[in-house]
Amino acid sequence: MSKSVAIVGAGQTHHARRRTDVTQVGLAREAAIRALQDADLTMDDIDSVIVCTGPVLFAAVNQPEKWLVDALGARLKPVVRVTSGGGTGLAGALAAVNQIKGGFADRVLVVAYDKLSEGALQYSISTLYDPFWGREFAVGIMGFSAAAWRGRMDQLGHTEEAAALVSVKNHKNAHLNEYAHVRKEITVEDVMNSRPLCWPIKLLDVPPISDGACAVVIASEDAAKKADTPAWIRGMAYYSEADNAANRSTVQSEPLEIAARHVYAEAGITNPRRQVDVVEVQEPYTCFELSYYESLGLCEPGGAAALIESGATEMSGDIPVNPSGGCMGANPIGATALIRLAEVAQQVRGRSGEHQIENAKVGLMQAGGGWANLRGVAAVSSEKG
Amino acid sequence: MSELRPAWDSLQHVDLISETVNTALLGSGLDIRDIGVVIDCGSDVLDGRSISNCGFLGAMGAHHKEESRVEEDGLFGAMYALNKLAGGSAKVGLIVAYSKPSESIVENYYRTIAEPFYQRPVGLNKAVASGLLASQYLQETGASEEDLASIAAHAWTAASQNPTIVGAEARTAADIEASEYAAAPLRSLALSRPTDGAVAVLVAIESVAKRITPNPVWITGTGSAMESQFFSERTPGRLEAAEVAASSALRRAGRKDAAGFSMAEVSAPSAAEEAMVVEALGLAPRGQAAAAYGGDVDINPSGGSLPADPIMATGLVRLHEAAIRLNGGLEGSTATSALVHGSGGIGSQTHSVFTLEV
Numbered sequence: 001m002s003k004s005v006a007i008v009g010a011g012q013t014h015h016a017r018r019r020t021d022v023t024q025v026g027l028a029r030e031a032a033i034r035a036l037q038d039a040d041l042t043m044d045d046i047d048s049v050i051v052c053t054g055p056v057l058f059a060a061v062n063q064p065e066k067w068l069v070d071a072l073g074a075r076l077k078p079v080v081r082v083t084s085g086g087g088t089g090l091a092g093a094l095a096a097v098n099q100i101k102g103g104f105a106d107r108v109l110v111v112a113y114d115k116l117s118e119g120a121l122q123y124s125i126s127t128l129y130d131p132f133w134g135r136e137f138a139v140g141i142m143g144f145s146a147a148a149w150r151g152r153m154d155q156l157g158h159t160e161e162a163a164a165l166v167s168v169k170n171h172k173n174a175h176l177n178e179y180a181h182v183r184k185e186i187t188v189e190d191v192m193n194s195r196p197l198c199w200p201i202k203l204l205d206v207p208p209i210s211d212g213a214c215a216v217v218i219a220s221e222d223a224a225k226k227a228d229t230p231a232w233i234r235g236m237a238y239y240s241e242a243d244n245a246a247n248r249s250t251v252q253s254e255p256l257e258i259a260a261r262h263v264y265a266e267a268g269i270t271n272p273r274r275q276v277d278v279v280e281v282q283e284p285y286t287c288f289e290l291s292y293y294e295s296l297g298l299c300e301p302g303g304a305a306a307l308i309e310s311g312a313t314e315m316s317g318d319i320p321v322n323p324s325g326g327c328m329g330a331n332p333i334g335a336t337a338l339i340r341l342a343e344v345a346q347q348v349r350g351r352s353g354e355h356q357i358e359n360a361k362v363g364l365m366q367a368g369g370g371w372a373n374l375r376g377v378a379a380v381s382s383e384k385g
Numbered sequence: 386m387s388e389l390r391p392a393w394d395s396l397q398h399v400d401l402i403s404e405t406v407n408t409a410l411l412g413s414g415l416d417i418r419d420i421g422v423v424i425d426c427g428s429d430v431l432d433g434r435s436i437s438n439c440g441f442l443g444a445m446g447a448h449h450k451e452e453s454r455v456e457e458d459g460l461f462g463a464m465y466a467l468n469k470l471a472g473g474s475a476k477v478g479l480i481v482a483y484s485k486p487s488e489s490i491v492e493n494y495y496r497t498i499a500e501p502f503y504q505r506p507v508g509l510n511k512a513v514a515s516g517l518l519a520s521q522y523l524q525e526t527g528a529s530e531e532d533l534a535s536i537a538a539h540a541w542t543a544a545s546q547n548p549t550i551v552g553a554e555a556r557t558a559a560d561i562e563a564s565e566y567a568a569a570p571l572r573s574l575a576l577s578r579p580t581d582g583a584v585a586v587l588v589a590i591e592s593v594a595k596r597i598t599p600n601p602v603w604i605t606g607t608g609s610a611m612e613s614q615f616f617s618e619r620t621p622g623r624l625e626a627a628e629v630a631a632s633s634a635l636r637r638a639g640r641k642d643a644a645g646f647s648m649a650e651v652s653a654p655s656a657a658e659e660a661m662v663v664e665a666l667g668l669a670p671r672g673q674a675a676a677a678y679g680g681d682v683d684i685n686p687s688g689g690s691l692p693a694d695p696i697m698a699t700g701l702v703r704l705h706e707a708a709i710r711l712n713g714g715l716e717g718s719t720a721t722s723a724l725v726h727g728s729g730g731i732g733s734q735t736h737s738v739f740t741l742e743v
Contacts, residue, residue: 242443
């Protein structure tokens with residue numbers, strides 16, 4: 001990146017299945033206040049606000065940023081909402097980075113949230129598909145995901161147990177995360193014996209449905225120099241893949257590979273397994289975390305099952321993935337991507353509390369949405385580079 | 386840009402979008418491979434589809450490209466693309482904005498923008514919100530219902546000469562005043578008419594623009610601001626957020642005020658808000674917007690948004706209408722600079738302003 005940009009504050013809510021104590025805007029405000037406090041700033045220091053949510057059908061408020069503006073104290077500032085499926089938090093962070101690099105703002109507050117207890121989630125997701133060609137058979141996102149997983153099992157020989165290890169690891173890690181919604185340790189047997197929802201997807205392969213919000217403050221190089229321990233954004237990209245076409249690979253994600261290549265080139269990462277200290281991925285189902293290992297180049301194509309079995313992605317391993325517990329810990333969809341970014345930023349800033357990876361200097365995160373066709377990646381570092 | 390029609394019943398979203406994108410690229414010397422970023426402005430609610438941009442990626446030419454949905458008027462999407470270019474992360478950007486309100490219940494689109502606890506239960510919708518602003522405008526400034534009628538008559542009459550707008554008849558102030566009240570003091574012909582349509586705009590960095598066209602239109606300033614949704618928090622009779630957006634854009638353009646611009650293209654859901662925007666841009670003293678039409682600055686020569694409001698695309702249509710008047714794309718136009726304005730929400734809650742020069 002030609003001009004350096006950094007994350008100087010991050011905050012998230014305590015996530016839960018149903019946050020009855022706050023409205024949607026109260027939830028978003030809670031995260032925004034934590035991020036501003038973490039950055040030691042106030043709204044007076046913020047030039048622009050980006051709001052991110054999942055599809056508005058999720059919570060039945062159209063253009064919710066128009067409601068949020070008051071709760072955030074952002075009246076008469078530029079406020080705009082970026083929505084790009086489940087990865088929208090990263091798309092919003094990228095919009096903020098562009099505002100700063102383009103000279104439009106020095107400090108941008110990015111606020112991402114979803115209050116999934118207030119809507120009919122799978123119904124809303126089903127409307128993703130083409131009303132003429134897709135909607136009648138593509139129910140929710142689970143059928144598509146199960147087919148993708150089955151494809152990987154058939155072509156790569158990966159087992160259900162390998163994916164179960166993802167759930168076990170992430171549940172274990174979420175136990176250390178004070179903001180997580182689900183904090184319960186489980187075993188491979190628990191996953192294997194859990195109720196099949198759409199085979200091979202079983203109940204414990206699926207993250208919870210959560211209410212939650214996350215906010216980060218992103219700053220220009222000059223503004224970041226005034227901050228304690230900025231997390232420098234060394235690369236960020238969000239790519240799409242058109243149409244649910246028959247020639248799409250369900251084994252590897254091309255847009256993710258493109259995004260990763262772009263970010264690695266920007267960040268000077270040639271060997272992610274060695275150069276990255278901590279990874280956070282947005283895993284809507286366990287099998288996706290495995291495929292991300294490959295698309296991100298943490299192992300060779302097809303090597304994901306062996307990687308998780310080796311223990312390398314455990315917190316104690318050489319390439320820890322999801323020390324926060326990932327989506328298994330909390331899954332407020334519109335916020336999850338920004339949570340991943342906030343988590344790696346806090347890791348390289350040394351502010352991750354119980355789930356801190358010691359001496360983490362370079363963090364990598366992945367986000368995604370749509371029908372697995374929107375994919376983003378970012379790298380952050382304690383060094384400006 | 387597509388024609389703006391009450392209903393594009395022969396084309397689906399993907400058809401409208403792909404035709405519009407192809408038209409934008411045609412003759413530009415660029416093809417889809419040159420596009421570094423695609424920004425889409427549409428509405429899941431109007432499209433009846435979650436993440437509706439996902440279904441339109443192919444039509445937009447966004448396959449394996451960086452694409453983001455700014456779920457706001459297209460002029461805000463253009464601002465995103467400009468920042469991307471100004472920051473050096475892309476050389477050419479494509480902004481696509483569209484909607485087919487004919488396939489949607491537009492009333493629900495506006496009602497569900499109102500926050501659900503205090504504003505929605507009292508029935509705030511587009512007409513009511515605009516009517517409240519209009520009555521405050523008349524009360525605070527001394528402007529009259531005749532002024533609103535004259536602004537609406539200008540809009541419809543100009544639109545009747547605009548070949549891209551389908552079904553707009555020339556109307557007199559008397560015609561406007563003869564239409565029924567939609568939300569007093571606003572007559573139904575003083576409220577914007579939703580239309581189907583799509584618009585695509587290409588933006589490029591200076592070195593590319595100079596290579597591909599002898600007549601580039603330079604974007605010299607942008608600004609944006611959002612007002613509170615609560616009417617009790619707003620200053621009656623004015624659109625403060627539009628004032629802030631305009632002053633930011635003018636400051637970035639190195640201009641003190643709106644004096645000297647050849648033309649303005651502004652968006653508004655009602656004639657009263659059009660008047661308030663014209664005043665917020667500094668094109669008329671408060672309460673005197675109606676008298677500014679036909680003056681030094683040509684206001685809404687396209688007809689503006691009252692006769693044709695392709696929700697989500699309306700502000701980007703303004704940018705298109707201004708650009709073709711600056712780049713020789715419209716015979717007879719001598720304009721050399723323009724103020725362009727887009728807005729969103731109910732009661733004109735958010736505003737974006739661009740300055741264009743050649």
